[in-house]
Amino acid sequence: MRHTRIYRTVGLVWFLLTVAAIVYATRLALVVAPTEATMGNVQRIFYYHVPTSMLSLLFPYVNFVASLFYLGWRRRNPMRALTADAVAIASAEVTVVYSSICLLTGMLWGRAVWGIWWTWDARLTSMLLLWLLYVSYLMLRKLSATGQTQTLAAVLSVFAAIDVPIVYMSIQWWRTQHPAPVFGGGPDSGIDPSMMPAFGWNVLGWAMWGVFLLVFRYSLERRRQETEQEAARKSIEGSMEIAQ
Amino acid sequence: MSRVQTELGDEMRGLRSYIGCVWCHLQKDLRLEWRSRDSINGMLFFSLLVVVVFSIAFDPTAAMSRQIAGGILWVALLFASITALNQAWTRELRNRVLDAQRMSPAPPSAMFLGKALANFLFVVIVEIVMALPFLFFYNLHALGQGWLILAIMPLGTWALVCNGTFFAALGLRTRNRELMLPLILFPISIPALLGMMQATTAVLTGEFAPDPWIRLLVAYNIIFTLVCLLLFETVLSAE
Numbered sequence: 086m087r088h089t090r091i092y093r094t095v096g097l098v099w100f101l102l103t104v105a106a107i108v109y110a111t112r113l114a115l116v117v118a119p120t121e122a123t124m125g126n127v128q129r130i131f132y133y134h135v136p137t138s139m140l141s142l143l144f145p146y147v148n149f150v151a152s153l154f155y156l157g158w159r160r161r162n163p164m165r166a167l168t169a170d171a172v173a174i175a176s177a178e179v180t181v182v183y184s185s186i187c188l189l190t191g192m193l194w195g196r197a198v199w200g201i202w203w204t205w206d207a208r209l210t211s212m213l214l215l216w217l218l219y220v221s222y223l224m225l226r227k228l229s230a231t232g233q234t235q236t237l238a239a240v241l242s243v244f245a246a247i248d249v250p251i252v253y254m255s256i257q258w259w260r261t262q263h264p265a266p267v268f269g270g271g272p273d274s275g276i277d278p279s280m281m282p283a284f285g286w287n288v289l290g291w292a293m294w295g296v297f298l299l300v301f302r303y304s305l306e307r308r309r310q311e312t313e314q315e316a317a318r319k320s321i322e323g324s325m326e327i328a329q
Numbered sequence: 330m331s332r333v334q335t336e337l338g339d340e341m342r343g344l345r346s347y348i349g350c351v352w353c354h355l356q357k358d359l360r361l362e363w364r365s366r367d368s369i370n371g372m373l374f375f376s377l378l379v380v381v382v383f384s385i386a387f388d389p390t391a392a393m394s395r396q397i398a399g400g401i402l403w404v405a406l407l408f409a410s411i412t413a414l415n416q417a418w419t420r421e422l423r424n425r426v427l428d429a430q431r432m433s434p435a436p437p438s439a440m441f442l443g444k445a446l447a448n449f450l451f452v453v454i455v456e457i458v459m460a461l462p463f464l465f466f467y468n469l470h471a472l473g474q475g476w477l478i479l480a481i482m483p484l485g486t487w488a489l490v491c492n493g494t495f496f497a498a499l500g501l502r503t504r505n506r507e508l509m510l511p512l513i514l515f516p517i518s519i520p521a522l523l524g525m526m527q528a529t530t531a532v533l534t535g536e537f538a539p540d541p542w543i544r545l546l547v548a549y550n551i552i553f554t555l556v557c558l559l560l561f562e563t564v565l566s567a568e
Binding site: 228 | 512513542545549
């Protein structure tokens with residue numbers, strides 16, 4: 086009981102810090118950061134687009150590692166395996182949310198700067214495929230029969246994780262139109278130092294928000310699992326009483 | 330010396346019994362198909378329909394058909410093989426055969442390999458039969474190195490069938506499993522689809538080199554065949 090109270094306090098403090106970081110980051114991005122020379126105010130979407138795209142490449146790893154732990158613990162320690170599974174589903178959902186935001190902000194920017202909503206360019210296509218992979222993961226979880234959902238989903242997660250680098254490479258060969266990476270993309274890459282705080286705070290704020298969502302979803306899933314186990318225990322006890 | 334020999338002998342025996350299991354499953358699936366001919370007939374007619382519908386949709390000239398034929402061919406085969414793959418494991422559900430196989434001491438991956446090979450043969454037969462109508466309807470002759478098709482077709486087919494057989498088993502006990510298979514197979518297969526379509530288009534048009542795409546297919550096949558073999562037992566005994 087005391088543990089619950091501690092967790093709840095930590096969660097609340099984390100949430101408040103996250104909101105504060107996001108508010109500050111938004112002020113930096115929309116007000117303080119200088120207007121970009123060629124694109125104008127449209128460039129400000131960069132402060133949301135790049136952090137969410139970076140984070141949507143990070144959360145699949147959490148999903149993959151959690152799924153590996155699930156497969157490892159499945160027989161030896163089923164209770165602990167369930168916690169790994171809760172992490173897996175939470176991170177898959179956060180991945181879908183973040184990659185959706187990344188795709189949508191990218192499309193808004195593309196409409197304003199390129200004049201088109203969408204183009205089948207390497208990065209756009211690989212991000213769309215990442216989104217498709219994790220949506221199909223969530224579909225499998227939704228449609229599979231209870232009792233084996235976790236194992237099947239963990240297997241699919243391994244496939245998806247192996248597929249992502251192959252997708253990325255094959256699409257690279259296919260075509261490229263996206264602006265060269267802003268960071269580490271050659272001598273002219275990088276942003277003006279005056280834009281750096283806005284970018285950094287947005288990465289931090291949205292990373293904290295992603296972690297908050299993940300932990301929140303995790304504890305929700307844990308509660309669902311506990312209710313399920315309780316119901317199973319009661320029905321077993323009920324059937325034993327009838328037998329007597 | 331003698332111990333090394335006996336260990337080697339044990340391994341050889343193990344390998345031989347594994348191949349025996351694969352062969353047994355393959356024979357069983359081929360015999361089932363020979364007696365019913367459900368999968369192959371269904372696939373043949375289905376892919377013929379797709380080819381006809383696409384030629385009506387695009388009304389292609391010879392030059393244009395070279396550009397789009399590679400894509401249409403694989404889309405037709407992809408949809409057709411989905412219809413066969415969905416039936417591949419439901420056959421085993423009748424009379425609880427699959428439960429019996431789960432209890433048998435034979436390695437589960439041998440069963441998977443046998444079934445994947447059987448499905449591979451079915452799709453290859455469909456490809457051989459479909460080759461002629463396809464060439465006629467689209468007025469095709471390859472401008473690139475035509476013989477490379479002989480490498481691209483089996484590689485692409487194995488990429489579809491190996492993962493398809495695996496995901497059909499994975500989706501076997503889900504609700505609406507007919508819908509589930511394409512939902513999970515398509516996103517995973519996109520690199521392979523890209524590889525086979527690009528390689529086929531390269532051979533038909535002769536405008537660019539198919540080699541990198543063939544290499545992609547080979548790498549994809551090796552990686553995913555290994556993953557399927559390693560994880561099949563987990564999927565079969567998932568509960």
